[in-house]
Amino acid sequence: MPYKIRTKLIITFFAIIFPFLIIMGSIAVYNQNETRKATSMFSTITKEMAVVGQMQVLIVKALMPANDYIITGDKKYIDEFRNLARDLEKE
Numbered sequence: 259m260p261y262k263i264r265t266k267l268i269i270t271f272f273a274i275i276f277p278f279l280i281i282m283g284s285i286a287v288y289n290q291n292e293t294r295k296a297t298s299m300f301s302t303i304t305k306e307m308a309v310v311g312q313m314q315v316l317i318v319k320a321l322m323p324a325n326d327y328i329i330t331g332d333k334k335y336i337d338e339f340r341n342l343a344r345d346l347e348k349e
Contacts, residue, residue, distance in 0.1 A: 266289065319342055323335040323338040323339035
């Protein structure tokens with residue numbers, strides 16, 4: 259039974275569209291997985307950077323009493339430095 263021209267056009271259209279959709283869908287899934295991996299890695303790096311930033315702040319805070327002691331010679335800064343140094347080591 260011969261097909262009508264309309265049926266042939268529809269079959270040809272879908273024969274072209276379906277492989278294209280399958281290829282594009284595969285590429286989209288691959289890109290989505292790669293984006294998820296990159297986002298996960300970015301999140302991990304951001305958390306590590308936050309910890310490093312907190313450590314830098316604690317170090318600067320711990321060094322301020324030492325600088326004040328050097329400048330003024332006041333003994334009260336020694337105890338403050340020890341307390342902050344102890345807190346820094348706990349982190």
